[in-house]
Amino acid sequence: MEKKNIGVLASGRGSNLQSIMDACAAGRIPARVAVVISNNKDAYALERARQAGIAAVAVNTGDYPDKAEYEKYIVDILKEHNVHLVCLAGYMRLVGKTLLEAFPGRVMNIHPALLPAFPGLHGQEQAWRYGVKYSGCTVHFVDEGMDTGPIILQAVVPVHDDDTADTLAARILEQEHRIYPEAINLYCTGKLVVEGRKVRILK
Ligand SMILES: Nc1nc2c(c(=O)[nH]1)N[C@@H](CN(C=O)c1ccc(C(=O)N[C@@H](CCC(=O)O)C(=O)O)cc1)CN2
Numbered sequence: 001m002e003k004k005n006i007g008v009l010a011s012g013r014g015s016n017l018q019s020i021m022d023a024c025a026a027g028r029i030p031a032r033v034a035v036v037i038s039n040n041k042d043a044y045a046l047e048r049a050r051q052a053g054i055a056a057v058a059v060n061t062g063d064y065p066d067k068a069e070y071e072k073y074i075v076d077i078l079k080e081h082n083v084h085l086v087c088l089a090g091y092m093r094l095v096g097k098t099l100l101e102a103f104p105g106r107v108m109n110i111h112p113a114l115l116p117a118f119p120g121l122h123g124q125e126q127a128w129r130y131g132v133k134y135s136g137c138t139v140h141f142v143d144e145g146m147d148t149g150p151i152i153l154q155a156v157v158p159v160h161d162d163d164t165a166d167t168l169a170a171r172i173l174e175q176e177h178r179i180y181p182e183a184i185n186l187y188c189t190g191k192l193v194v195e196g197r198k199v200r201i202l203k
């Protein structure tokens with residue numbers, strides 16, 4: 001199967017990026033990470049890309065008059081690298097029409113909670129503070145709403161009485177590193193069928 005090019009947008013340490021890179025290198029996804037883009041020039045995600053010989057680009061939102069202009073530049077970079085699928089991996093900017101219309105149905109995100117519960121920032125801590133007994137993570141397609149796109153995969157973890165927000169986040173992160181590559185592989189192997197709000201997985 002021909003390998004697809006993936007573009008990853010990240011704002012921080014890049015552990016989900018690393019899990020995607022590792023899965024591609026191990027042949028568990030018929031794809032390659034072709035470029036990593038960050039709005040944070042100091043993001044360790046960019047260093048991970050550089051160490052792997054992958055194009056790493058920092059784009060400063062402040063250099064652009066608005067989101068549309070900022071995203072036009074991102075789209076140009078993604079197209080230059082023949083990206084087919086865009087993966088948000090700890091990307092802390094709301095993606096707008098410009099990027100979504102350039103990659104219709106081809107933008108995914110990992111969220112550290114069981115959507116639709118606890119959307120937005122710090123989903124792990126929101127769940128912990130709420131007192132849930134189970135939490136987890138969600139891979140979903142991205143639409144214009146915040147964490148409202150069709151859900152692809154979810155994983156559940158128990159919340160322990162002695163958990164802190166950080167210990168819960170660590171338990172969730174282990175599952176993120178498992179289901180994100182799995183979801184990307186399902187996409188790259190043509191096994192995902194989006195039907196309205198639902199995503200069916202072909203056997
Ligand atoms: N259109 C979409 N964009 C993004 C989604 C999505 O589902 N649809 N998921 C997020 C990821 N994310 C949480 O999962 C998230 C990202 C950004 C924000 C946020 O409030 N950002 C602010 C300011 C951030 C900054 O100061 O840099 C903003 O962009 O206005 C909340 C949650 C990725 N994007």
Ligand SMILES: NCC(=O)N[C@@H]1O[C@H](COP(=O)([O-])[O-])[C@@H](O)[C@H]1O
Pocket residue numbers: 010011012013014015016017089090091110111112120121122123173176
């Ligand atoms: N709202 C988005 C969000 O909260 N994303 C979360 O940020 C972390 C990034 O870690 P990483 O940089 O090590 O992948 C991950 O836990 C991801 O689910």
